[in-house]
Amino acid sequence: MRESASWLAPGRVNLIGEHTDYNDGFVLPLAIEYGCRASISPGPDGVLRFVSAQESDPVDIRIPALQPERVTGWAAYPAGVLWALDVDLPGLTITVDSDVPLGAGLSSSAALTCSVAGAANDLLELGLSPRELVAVARRAENGFVGAPTGGMDQLISMLGKAGSVLFCDMRTLDVRPVPFTLDADGLALLVVDSKAPHKHADGEYAARRRSCERAAHVLGVTALRDATLSDLDKLATDSEGEELVKRARHIITENQRVQDVVALLDSGRVREIGPLLTASHASMRDDFEITVPEVDVLVEALLGAGAYGARMTGGGFGGCVIALLDADAVDAASRAVAEAAGARGFAAPHAFVTSPAAGAHALDGSNAG
Structure with missing residues (x-):
């Protein structure tokens, strides 16, 4: 050893x-x-x-x-x-x-x-x-x-x-x-920590997972990855129909949004992913019901500050929002989210710019090899 x-x-x-x-x-x-x-x-x-x-x-x-x-x-x-x-x-x-x-x-x-x-x-x-x-x-x-x-x-x-x-x-x-090298396009990915407490996050996360599994079972598919929007009518007759329709609709449309974003990035059309990010947030808010007022306010503030798109990121019920912005708009957007949170009496958010980093690796100076 x-x-x-x-x-x-x-x-x-x-x-x-x-x-x-x-x-x-x-x-x-x-x-x-x-x-x-x-x-x-x-x-x-x-x-x-x-x-x-x-x-x-x-x-x-x-x-x-x-x-x-x-x-x-x-x-x-x-x-x-x-x-x-x-x-x-x-x-x-x-x-x-x-x-x-x-x-x-x-x-x-x-x-x-x-x-x-x-x-x-x-x-x-x-x-x-x-x-x-x-x-x-x-x-x-x-x-x-x-x-x-x-x-x-x-x-x-x-x-x-x-x-x-x-x-x-x-x-x-x-x-x-x-x-995803944004600097070359004069863009930045801004991350804003809402500082909202994760109320009931673990239980609600598990509940969303159970709903998805239930919807897949009702549809007779291995997972909701295999479902289509035309399948949603089949869920409406279940005892949990309205909820299952909404949960499944988010997963089906979100899978498509991911593929659409990849196609745009592959084509070098980075700014055009913005509306898909925003549509993802609306789906999480309305169909999957995992956002909270703090993150919804931040998304609206970022869009108002000129973001091409903004959405909550992560499992939900608090956490961070991301926005695709022109690099020279970062400071103004950071001020906008601070003002929006303050006006609602929310905790002061923390904003920072990020870019893709390397995955896990051994550190120099250790005896790992």
């Missing part, structure tokens, strides 16, 4: 394709500059020690206690990775330091699990491929933490490419980098 290993894994912004991942659909995320650094080294026999720069106290776990539901709080995520590796573990010390904003919908959890997975793979010399590490990180969140995520976050955190969004088919897990 090596002396130590250190990895960095990024958070993410999803350009478009919300809640389509667990419906075997299409997503178009990008890795961002914010990330989590994980360092792992040998520790006391029989003990896993988890240390976070963001937490005051370390968490010690005896290796026999490494089981779902026996570890809670932030340490459940790195603990889940070690559990998902399904190997005999020595005593280890896992140290993490993340600058991904918590609660912003930028996938701080995937940054954490993917960085730990990469570092553990190197330290223990397991020889797992990046694709296999994606599966480990996803199993940690689904099987250990109990978070019903669809896999997009781990995929982009591990496989992201600088200068590109990643077109992902969540059924086959095929991915294709699509160039």
